[in-house]
Amino acid sequence: MENEKSKFxxxxxxxxxxxxxxxxxxPMKKYTGDDxxxxxxxxxYQQPRNVEVLHSNERPGLTAVFGTSVxxxxxxxxxxxxxxNYSEGSFGHWLPLLLADRINVAEGIIDDFRKGVIPNILSxxxxxxxxxxxxxxxxxxxxxxxxxxxxVIGLLRKGNANG
Amino acid sequence: MNYRxxxxxxxxxxxxxxxxxxxxxAIVRVTRSCICGSDLHLYHGLVPDTRVGMTFGHExxxxxxxxxxxxxxxxxGDHVLVPFNIACxxxxxxxxxxxxxxxxxxxxxxxxxxxxxxxxxxxxxxxGQAEYVRVPYAxxxxxxxxxxxxPDDAVLLTDVxxxxxxxxxxxxxxxxxxxxVFGAGPVGIMAAKCAWLFGAGRVIVIDHLEYRxxxxxxxxxxxxYNFRSLEDPVLFxxxxxxxxxxxxxxxxxxxxxxxxxxxxxxxRKMLLQAGSATALYWAxxxxxxxGIVSIVGVYGPTFNFVPIGNVVxxxxxxxxxxxxxxxxxxKLISHIQxxxxxxxxxxxxxxxxxxxxxxxxxxxxxxxxxxxxxxIPPSAYI
Ligand SMILES: [Zn+2]
Ligand SMILES: [Zn+2]
Numbered sequence: 001m002e003n004e005k006s007k008f009x010x011x012x013x014x015x016x017x018x019x020x021x022x023x024x025x026x027p028m029k030k031y032t033g034d035d036x037x038x039x040x041x042x043x044x045y046q047q048p049r050n051v052e053v054l055h056s057n058e059r060p061g062l063t064a065v066f067g068t069s070v071x072x073x074x075x076x077x078x079x080x081x082x083x084x085n086y087s088e089g090s091f092g093h094w095l096p097l098l099l100a101d102r103i104n105v106a107e108g109i110i111d112d113f114r115k116g117v118i119p120n121i122l123s124x125x126x127x128x129x130x131x132x133x134x135x136x137x138x139x140x141x142x143x144x145x146x147x148x149x150x151x152v153i154g155l156l157r158k159g160n161a162n163g
Numbered sequence: 164m165n166y167r168x169x170x171x172x173x174x175x176x177x178x179x180x181x182x183x184x185x186x187x188x189a190i191v192r193v194t195r196s197c198i199c200g201s202d203l204h205l206y207h208g209l210v211p212d213t214r215v216g217m218t219f220g221h222e223x224x225x226x227x228x229x230x231x232x233x234x235x236x237x238x239x240g241d242h243v244l245v246p247f248n249i250a251c252x253x254x255x256x257x258x259x260x261x262x263x264x265x266x267x268x269x270x271x272x273x274x275x276x277x278x279x280x281x282x283x284x285x286x287x288x289x290x291g292q293a294e295y296v297r298v299p300y301a302x303x304x305x306x307x308x309x310x311x312x313x314p315d316d317a318v319l320l321t322d323v324x325x326x327x328x329x330x331x332x333x334x335x336x337x338x339x340x341x342x343x344v345f346g347a348g349p350v351g352i353m354a355a356k357c358a359w360l361f362g363a364g365r366v367i368v369i370d371h372l373e374y375r376x377x378x379x380x381x382x383x384x385x386x387x388y389n390f391r392s393l394e395d396p397v398l399f400x401x402x403x404x405x406x407x408x409x410x411x412x413x414x415x416x417x418x419x420x421x422x423x424x425x426x427x428x429x430x431r432k433m434l435l436q437a438g439s440a441t442a443l444y445w446a447x448x449x450x451x452x453x454g455i456v457s458i459v460g461v462y463g464p465t466f467n468f469v470p471i472g473n474v475v476x477x478x479x480x481x482x483x484x485x486x487x488x489x490x491x492x493x494k495l496i497s498h499i500q501x502x503x504x505x506x507x508x509x510x511x512x513x514x515x516x517x518x519x520x521x522x523x524x525x526x527x528x529x530x531x532x533x534x535x536x537x538x539i540p541p542s543a544y545i
Contacts, residue, residue: 008359011384013503015362017494018338037255044251044267044300045233047185053287055270064251064267065185065299067277067287070214080212088272088464097211097284098434105168108215112167124171126524133530 052077054084076104164292164519164538166217169208170527174517178218181289181297186233189301191225191245194543195318196291196516198526198536200348201461204418205282206523209431209438210463212271212283219280220538221247222321223291224314227301236302243305244317245298246325246488249277249286252303263485268299274464276485284464292519294540306492309500315507316499318537319349324495324506326459326486327353327415328360333457333482334411336361343367343400343409343449345442347375347387349509349535350459351415355383356504358411367409369396369445371421374532382508390422400449408451416442417460426468437463447473447481458483512536 008014044064051071055062072080079100086092112119130138165175181190199222205213227241237243250257251267256276268277269286277299280290289296298305308317327350336342342358344351347370358366366385370376376387390396401408418438419431422445430439438461446456447470456479474481498504511534514522522536 011359013498013501014359015338016498016503017332017360018336018362039266041254044253045186047299053270054283056272058273059270062270063277063286065187065249065277066268066270067283067289068184069218069283069287069289070216072214076214083212088274091465094211094464101208101211101213104215108167111215119167119171120173121171124167124173124520126520126522128518129521129524129530130528133525134528 054080056088057084058087074103074107076100076107079103164218164220164290164516166205166213166219167215170206170524172206172219172520172523174519178289178293181295183229183231184297185299186231187300187302188231189227189234189237189298189305190229191223191243191291191296191298191305192228192542193223193225193291193294193296193540194242195225195314196220196223196293196538196540197318197321197323198292198522198538199322200350201281201417202523203527204438204461206527207419209418209434210282210284214283214287217280217282217287218289218293218296220290220292220296221279221281222318222323223279223296224308224318224321225291225296227305228295230301234301237305237307241305242308242314244308244320245279245291246304246306246492247278247281247322248304248485248488249279249288249299250303250489251300257303260487260490261484262304262487262489272464278485292516292538294516294542304489306489306496309496312496312499313507315510315537316505319506319509319535320492320495320499321488322486323349323509323535324353324357324504325488325491326350327355328357328491328495329484329486330354330413330415330457330459331357331361331363333455333459333484334358334361334413335455335480335482336363336411338362339364340410341365341367341404342411342413343369343446344385344413344415345369345420345446346414346416346460347372347379348415351413352379352382352509352534353504353506354413354415354459355379355385358413359384360498360503363411367400367403369400372529374529375534378509378532378534396422396445397448400445404451408449408454410451410454412446412450412454412456414442414446414456414458414460418462420460429468436467437465438467440467440469443467443469447477447479450477450479452477453479455480455482457481459486509535510537514538516540 083096250262277286420441426439
């Protein structure tokens with residue numbers, strides 16, 4: 001160990017936490033006995049529920065504390081409620097949730113317009129940073145998109161002329 | 164910060180000021196918040212139940228402005244660092260110091276505890292990429308920042324450093340072990356650094372971005388290789404460890420790994436598995452027989468294509484968890500004070516909160532040699 005130590009002199013703190021008891025079961029097996037009591041512990045005070053909170057069907061009710069960030073609403077909310085009929089490990093749970101997330105994006109844009117906000121999608125995507133740090137990439141992307149657009153329009157016109 | 168959909172976020176002013184909803188809550192005025200590699204999974208739309216209108220951010224520090232009637236340990240004016248896990252402190256899992264597995268903080272799922280700003284799958288809490296944030300169980304998680312500590316060091320104690328440390332700890336590293344870390348993001352960098360604290364004899368990092376490899380070589384005094392220039396990273400790692408395999412492999416990448424077309428298409432494009440598991444695949448295949456694989460990379464709730472046959476045949480121990488930040492804080496604070504670790508050195512970008520969209524884009528697209536961005540709210544110039 002002394003030999004090893006001098007080899008690692010350049011590394012501050014080398015082996016300060018070396019501990020023969022650091023076998024891989026630590027800290028998972030930091031046994032307290034409490035885990036055998038299952039859910040019979042004194043639960044924290046229950047946060048009052050004033051918004052809709054979906055909860056996993058793998059537990060009886062809400063946790064003592066929960067988030068209230070964005071309650072389910074609209075069509076995406078309907079899909080989310082449906083997803084929570086399935087357990088956490090099931091496709092029936094998470095595929096509908098991913099679908100709901102996509103629906104939610106459209107709802108977000110509609111909601112913006114309803115509030116009189118025109119979402120500045122370029123700025124939301126960080127185009128300013130792209131322009132600053134990846135100008136070449138951005139220019140390329142714009143040129144490729146423009147070229148593809150021109151070709152597609154050309155093909156459509158040709159199609160129309162022929163038809 | 165307001166999530167509007169994949170690759171779209173913005174700074175909004177009309178989000179209401181958070182309220183005390185439970186007597187154990189505190190309201191904190193944010194002084195620093197980071198964007199984390201795992202926020203990118205949300206930003207890319209890969210985490211189920213990430214709702215439009217959410218505020219992300221699970222790595223933050225702030226000043227307490229208000230406390231609920233049951234809060235005893237904190238008072239207004241305290242400058243605190245807030246662990247990313249929301250933990251009650253009294254359930255059987257918290258009692259076992261498994262703060263990342265709390266049973267009373269996430270109604271939406273039982274497999275994962277509550278996490279600030281990390282989708283509704285992690286509890287539906289708004290996060291710290293904001294001016295003010297609600298902190299539940301304020302007596303359990305937050306720790307007052309020692310007066311001499313740099314606030315940038317403090318904010319990295321909320322996730323990045325403890326997660327890197329726990330990755331090394333779960334590896335059960337013995338004196339002289341060869342440790343391979345997959346991923347040279349902030350957590351991989353810290354894992355490589357912390358592997359030495361457990362007495363590693365050799366630390367190797369694998370990534371595909373040259374600037375990150377350069378950074379980790381300097382910061383963690385380790386070897387670092389680009390898998391794009393290796394024909395087969397597993398074969399390379401076998402060869403360089405005497406045809407034997409590493410003693411410990413750490414997956415610090417998670418569900419957006421590059422490097423395997425099959426994993427990328429099925430995991431990242433088609434979402435048929437819970438993200439691409441390339442790093443885990445490599446870790447299992449390049450660890451020695453009887454070795455330990457430690458996973459801190461984020462994966463989704465369902466299944467992944469993982470070579471489980473090799474796990475069985477090689478007798479590998481796999482250890483994985485969300486980090487118990489609170490459990491590790493006393494030790495890590497003392498390591499910072501002793502000069503063993505200098506977390507703030509990984510901060511490459513300091514961005515005003517109003518420019519959050521640009522910060523996400525820079526980090527996500529790996530522009531401007533970005534390692535770790537810190538967001539500063541307008542009210543935080545202290
Ligand atoms: Zn994080
Ligand atoms: Zn708990």
